[in-house]
Amino acid sequence: MPAPRAAPQDDPGSASAFAVNTDEQDLAPREGRALRDRALRPGRNQAEREQVMTVDQNALILHQYDISPYSEKIRGALGLKGLTWWACNQPSIMPKPDLIALTGGYRRIPVLQIGGDIYCDSELILDEIERRFPAPSIFACGRATAETYRLWADEKLFPTVVGLLFSGDWDVSEAFIADRSALRGRPFDPEAFRAAIPSLTDALHRHLRLLEMQLENGNAFLAGEQPSAADLQVFHNLAFMRWGKGGTTALLDQHPGLRAWEARMRAIGHGIRHDIGKDDALRVAREAPISAAVGGARVSYQINDANSSPIAGRLVAEDAQRVSILLENPTVGTVVVHLPATGGRLHRLD
Numbered sequence: 081m082p083a084p085r086a087a088p089q090d091d092p093g094s095a096s097a098f099a100v101n102t103d104e105q106d107l108a109p110r111e112g113r114a115l116r117d118r119a120l121r122p123g124r125n126q127a128e129r130e131q132v133m134t135v136d137q138n139a140l141i142l143h144q145y146d147i148s149p150y151s152e153k154i155r156g157a158l159g160l161k162g163l164t165w166w167a168c169n170q171p172s173i174m175p176k177p178d179l180i181a182l183t184g185g186y187r188r189i190p191v192l193q194i195g196g197d198i199y200c201d202s203e204l205i206l207d208e209i210e211r212r213f214p215a216p217s218i219f220a221c222g223r224a225t226a227e228t229y230r231l232w233a234d235e236k237l238f239p240t241v242v243g244l245l246f247s248g249d250w251d252v253s254e255a256f257i258a259d260r261s262a263l264r265g266r267p268f269d270p271e272a273f274r275a276a277i278p279s280l281t282d283a284l285h286r287h288l289r290l291l292e293m294q295l296e297n298g299n300a301f302l303a304g305e306q307p308s309a310a311d312l313q314v315f316h317n318l319a320f321m322r323w324g325k326g327g328t329t330a331l332l333d334q335h336p337g338l339r340a341w342e343a344r345m346r347a348i349g350h351g352i353r354h355d356i357g358k359d360d361a362l363r364v365a366r367e368a369p370i371s372a373a374v375g376g377a378r379v380s381y382q383i384n385d386a387n388s389s390p391i392a393g394r395l396v397a398e399d400a401q402r403v404s405i406l407l408e409n410p411t412v413g414t415v416v417v418h419l420p421a422t423g424g425r426l427h428r429l430d
Contacts, residue, residue: 135166137364137369138195139164139166139364140164141166141168141194142155142166142167143168143189143192144167144169145169145170146167148189149317150202151190152315153202153206153316154190154192154206155350156312156316156345156350157206158209158351159351160312160348161216162352166355166361167353167354168355168358169355170358172189178358178361178411181362181409182198182362182412183198183391184392184393184417185383185388186419188201191205194208194212196370196412196413196414198415198418199418201420204418204419206218206309218312219309220304221304222303225303229309229310229313230309230313237317240283240287241320243280244273244277244284244321244328245324247270247273247280248274248325249328250323251325262386263386264386284331285334288332289335291314292338295337295338302314302341307344307345307348311345318332318338362412365412365415376396378394378429379395379405379428380392380427381403381425382427383424384424391417395428402418402420402421403420403424404416404417404418405419
């Protein structure tokens with residue numbers, strides 16, 4: 081792996097929609113916490129955990145929580161590139177006043193902050209990390225291959241994992257259930273997951289067997305001898321399984337063909353991690369120079385969530401991948417929020 085150097089709809093179903101609030105970690109059983117802690121401290125690039133009170137304006141600040149699977153995807157990308165970054169832990173359920181102030185209304189995790197540029201959605205974040213730090217490429221597998229793995233993992237594997245974990249393999253509070261029901265626009269119902277355990281179990285074994293078959297050619301990683309976005313799109317799902325109480329992990333362990341690949345992915349690590357508080361992250365945004373010209377048409381971006389408020393500001397840029405909106409508020413000053421073009425609807429107000 082390279083030596084560490086200083087320095088985008090995520091959670092489709094959603095990762096932030098299903099991970100337990102880090103402020104409620106006492107809900108996780110002891111064995112689940114132990115598995116999680118081992119998974120979050122892997123490899124020779126293991127991060128130093130220290131509070132950093134001042135950071136450079138080019139610092140990578142990841143707004144996340146440790147048991148968010150889609151945050152794990154981004155942490156893996158930071159590890160693959162050997163980057164230094166700062167973790168700003170956010171709650172997983174509303175209210176999230178600091179995050180909402182920063183994004184203008186986007187509530188999902190993760191969010192990447194670089195100075196006054198705010199990147200929402202894990203796929204957009206991956207693209208921005210690749211643009212700023214092109215070597216080693218996380219897209220050595222090819223963009224089409226990476227997107228194929230993403231679609232399969234998000235639409236097939238992840239919902240199966242969610243159903244099994246929340247059928248009783250992960251304890252959640254009533255507040256968590258209410259929050260996820262509001263986000264989804266339909267009930268988040270552990271009882272329904274429990275009723276579906278037989279079909280979910282069968283589906284999980286089919287999905288994991290496909291991964292085993294992909295590795296039977298002797299390659300170290302899913303798309304060849306080097307780790308890539310193909311692996312990142314899948315691995316966070318297996319990490320999520322291992323953060324439960326043990327039932328879903330037992331199903332995973334019935335697939336020994338994945339163990340060596342899992343170990344290689346954990347060995348990549350998360351780069352060099354430092355911790356930063358919410359107040360300090362907001363201060364970085366307030367003090368950052370403006371990277372885009374003030375002006376443009378007034379617009380509103382409505383996220384594809386059931387209960388999200390529109391993000392209103394002035395349009396800076398728009399293309400097939402992203403929409404960039406300039407926001408101003410007293411908490412963060414002036415920032416540019418970058419959003420996935422396919423993650424919501426843009427309305428022109430002028």
